[in-house]
Amino acid sequence: MSKHIQAVRGMNDILPDVTPRxxxxxxxxxxxxxxxxxxxxxxxxxxxxxLFKRSIGEVTDIVEKEMYTFADRNGDMLTLRPEGTAGxxxxxxxxxxxxxxxxxxxxxxxxxxxxxxxxxRYRQFHQIGVETFGLTGxxxxxxxxxxxxxxxxxxGLADAVQLQLNSLGSSxxxxxxRAILVDYLRVHHAQLDEDSQRxxxxxxxxxxxxxxxxMQELIAAAPKLSDHxxxxxxxxxxxxxxxxxxxxxxxxxxPCLVRGLDYYSKTVFEWVTDKLGAQGTVCAGGRFDGLVEQxxxxxxxxxxxxxxxxxxVALLEEQTMPLRDYQPHAYFVLLGEQAQREGxxxxxxxxxxxxxxxxxxxxxxxxFKSQFKKADRSGAALALILGEAECEQHTLGIKPLRAEGxxxxxxxxxxxxxxxxxxxxxxxxxxxxxxxx
RNA sequence: GUGGCUGUAGCUCAGUUGGUUAGAGUCCUGGAUUGUGAUUCCAGUUGUCGAGGGUUCGAGUCCCUUCAGCCACCCCA
Numbered sequence: 024m025s026k027h028i029q030a031v032r033g034m035n036d037i038l039p040d041v042t043p044r045x046x047x048x049x050x051x052x053x054x055x056x057x058x059x060x061x062x063x064x065x066x067x068x069x070x071x072x073x074l075f076k077r078s079i080g081e082v083t084d085i086v087e088k089e090m091y092t093f094a095d096r097n098g099d100m101l102t103l104r105p106e107g108t109a110g111x112x113x114x115x116x117x118x119x120x121x122x123x124x125x126x127x128x129x130x131x132x133x134x135x136x137x138x139x140x141x142x143x144r145y146r147q148f149h150q151i152g153v154e155t156f157g158l159t160g161x162x163x164x165x166x167x168x169x170x171x172x173x174x175x176x177x178x179g180l181a182d183a184v185q186l187q188l189n190s191l192g193s194s195x196x197x198x199x200x201r202a203i204l205v206d207y208l209r210v211h212h213a214q215l216d217e218d219s220q221r222x223x224x225x226x227x228x229x230x231x232x233x234x235x236x237x238m239q240e241l242i243a244a245a246p247k248l249s250d251h252x253x254x255x256x257x258x259x260x261x262x263x264x265x266x267x268x269x270x271x272x273x274x275x276x277x278p279c280l281v282r283g284l285d286y287y288s289k290t291v292f293e294w295v296t297d298k299l300g301a302q303g304t305v306c307a308g309g310r311f312d313g314l315v316e317q318x319x320x321x322x323x324x325x326x327x328x329x330x331x332x333x334x335x336v337a338l339l340e341e342q343t344m345p346l347r348d349y350q351p352h353a354y355f356v357l358l359g360e361q362a363q364r365e366g367x368x369x370x371x372x373x374x375x376x377x378x379x380x381x382x383x384x385x386x387x388x389x390x391f392k393s394q395f396k397k398a399d400r401s402g403a404a405l406a407l408i409l410g411e412a413e414c415e416q417h418t419l420g421i422k423p424l425r426a427e428g429x430x431x432x433x434x435x436x437x438x439x440x441x442x443x444x445x446x447x448x449x450x451x452x453x454x455x456x457x458x459x460x
Numbered sequence: 461g462u463g464g465c466u467g468u469a470g471c472u473c474a475g476u477u478g479g480u481u482a483g484a485g486u487c488c489u490g491g492a493u494u495g496u497g498a499u500u501c502c503a504g505u506u507g508u509c510g511a512g513g514g515u516u517c518g519a520g521u522c523c524c525u526u527c528a529g530c531c532a533c534c535c536c537a
Binding site: 141144229301334412422 | 497
């Protein structure tokens with residue numbers, strides 16, 4: 024075993040038994056974004072290290088100890104992207120997408136963080152993200168949340184996730200509150216546990232999120248972020264809540280919801296589940312009105328979110344939701360050299376004549392028995408049979424493998440029409456069990 | 461980065477206080493049925509016991525190191 028080269032720790036192969044769930048999720052998401060007028064953008068996986076330092080924040084865990092950073096052959100410092108927002112903003116600025124215009128963008132792909140692997144957390148993981156630019160009001164915040172709520176319904180996960188909301192206020196208000204909080208925490212420094220003493224330096228707002236029971240009294244008595252919001256942010260948040268109420272989306276306001284990345288301001292939200300162990304956040308985002316300017320663009324309002332594909336796929340697994348199947352409709356059994364040659368070509372003609380038909384052709388010979396066994400394992404509903412007799416008579420055997428019914432022999436020229444009818448008749452059934460939209 | 465648990469066939473797992481040649485199920489292949497698949501029966505293949513070192517006459521079993529997986533902390537999607 025040790026001689027075999029293994030995958031890098033925390034970087035997983037996604038095997039055929041789970042790829043149908045990935046495709047279901049990805050197909051559903053793509054259609055959803057189309058329905059809301061969002062456009063896809065694809066960015067490089069590698070960016071200048073500086074980009075992440077300036078956007079995510081120098082003192083965050085991600086930048087301090089989790090980035091895959093290396094010097095390329097020119098000595099430039101590059102980093103495998105740990106998240107998508109920074110690259111998206113960079114691409115928007117560089118290509119003039121954010122200048123005096125609005126954008127609604129989405130992307131998907133792998134992200135990299137050097138953390139200890141755990142359930143729902145990997146070193147290479149995948150996110151689907153959405154970023155909007157140039158839209159300042161709570162209406163776009165609400166649109167994004169409504170869009171995700173619709174997605175959970177389409178995925179059959181609506182009962183598995185809950186929405187948490189908070190407002191961090193403008194970056195000025197947040198900075199002012201941060202100073203007040205730090206003053207308070209310093210006074211009680213002796214009562215802080217080890218983690219919180221560290222957070223006091225790195226991300227003081229996170230102290231409020233501590234799970235340590237011994238800290239709860241201190242936290243409860245701390246100054247509240249909600250009491251220090253600027254008027255505009257307060258108004259913005261109130262309107263967002265009203266929009267969500269009107270749309271019938273349930274939420275919990277969580278004053279401790281802080282988000283780890285420096286660039287967030289005003290609205291932040293998380294969709295969480297209790298079905299995934301410690302990694303309960305399945306989708307999270309917020310407003311980052313300052314980031315575009317911080318990266319050298321014109322001041323531009325922005326709001327976005329990202330969801331973790333592995334976590335959503337794991338949730339889909341929990342739900343045992345029926346999936347659209349990608350199995351072949353028919354498995355082509357071929358006995359004899361002539362049949363192997365002719366069958367390959369006949370299969371091509373059938374695929375030409377019947378769009379959407381999925382035929383798996385047997386390769387490699389073998390007995391009828393073993394070929395039928397493979398036909399059965401393939402999940403196909405039909406076996407198409409071409410042996411010596413069929414070749415001679417220009418016929419084709421069709422045997423149902425999943426339903427009652429006798430094998431029938433058709434003239435080869437009639438096969439395409441028969442299969443087209445078969446697909447039509449079974450289409451309704453297909454869609455019912457597909458779960459796709 | 462810290463801690464706990466676990467590594468035996470492709471997969472799921474037995475393997476006694478250390479004792480000869482490491483087992484079962486499943487999967488796969490062939491046959492019973494030489495042109496017909498979820499059943500049944502028969503036969504067959506499967507291993508650096510995660511890796512390296514140590515103790516011992518003898519290690520899958522005990523000790524150390526290391527790697528990997530899982531779970532939790534931290535952090536985050």
